[in-house]
Amino acid sequence: AAGVIQSPRHLIKEKRETATLKCYPIPRHDTVYWYQQGPGQDPQFLISFYEKMQSDKGSIPDRFSAQQFSDYHSELNMSSLELGDSALYFCASSSTVAGEWTQYFGPGTRLTVL
Amino acid sequence: KNQVEQSPQSLIILEGKNCTLQCNYTVSPFSNLRWYKQDTGRGPVSLTIMTFSENTKSNGRYTATLDADTKQSSLHITASQLSDSASYICVVSARTNAGKSTFGDGTTLTVKP
Numbered sequence: 001a002a003g004v005i006q007s008p009r010h011l012i013k014e015k016r017e018t019a020t021l022k023c024y025p026i027p028r029h030d031t032v033y034w035y036q037q038g039p040g041q042d043p044q045f046l047i048s049f050y051e052k053m054q055s056d057k058g059s060i061p062d063r064f065s066a067q068q069f070s071d072y073h074s075e076l077n078m079s080s081l082e083l084g085d086s087a088l089y090f091c092a093s094s095s096t097v098a099g100e101w102t103q104y105f106g107p108g109t110r111l112t113v114l
Numbered sequence: 115k116n117q118v119e120q121s122p123q124s125l126i127i128l129e130g131k132n133c134t135l136q137c138n139y140t141v142s143p144f145s146n147l148r149w150y151k152q153d154t155g156r157g158p159v160s161l162t163i164m165t166f167s168e169n170t171k172s173n174g175r176y177t178a179t180l181d182a183d184t185k186q187s188s189l190h191i192t193a194s195q196l197s198d199s200a201s202y203i204c205v206v207s208a209r210t211n212a213g214k215s216t217f218g219d220g221t222t223l224t225v226k227p
Contacts, residue, residue, distance in 0.1 A: 042148065042160065042163075043158070043205070045158060090217070092217075094201070103152060103201055103203060103219075103220055104219055104220075105217040105219075
């Protein structure tokens with residue numbers, strides 16, 4: 001079965017650079033979620049989109065932005081990167097078909113800021 | 115390969131009834147196991163976190179158990195309410211420098227009146 005695809009799987013950037021993470025949800029899933037997990041920490045919810053509109057916002061820094069496109073894939077744009085942005089970034093998708101709320105997580109993108 | 119498997123995939127119960135969700139994992143070396151509740155389109159809410167030495171932990175109507183020998187965990191919900199309808203996700207973290215987490219696919223719980 002198709003799963004959530006994230007790219008790239010690994011990314012190394014320097015401080016003050018920008019990064020773009022991509023997430024391709026499971027086909028026919030209309031909701032995408034982004035999480036950030038620092039070393040030894042719980043995943044922190046960043047933002048979610050439903051039908052290309054932002055549906056919920058968590059602890060996403062102002063330096064980050066995200067959007068969901070017409071094909072339902074989503075991109076997380078990160079600017080002015082800081083050392084503290086080094087983390088695993090997970091994307092998850094779900095379908096709002098009645099009674100289905102299960103989230104399916106991607107493998108994550110590991111971002112390292114040097 | 116680290117894996118987290120949850121069952122059942124979906125569950126429908128009547129309001130007021132109890133239910134139990136299962137989580138089996140192969141993450142090693144084990145650090146902790148967490149249960150999250152997530153409503154559609156919204157961020158997750160942490161229910162419990164359990165470490166190797168903890169067998170049972172309660173949070174209101176939620177009770178989580180952990181058997182580190184068999185690598186199984188359960189989340190028991192008592193006296194279910196309509197607001198319990200959500201996805202319940204089991205997340206297991208490894209005891210490594212990165213603390214990488216492995217997510218289960220979740221159990222969709224629907225509570226009907």
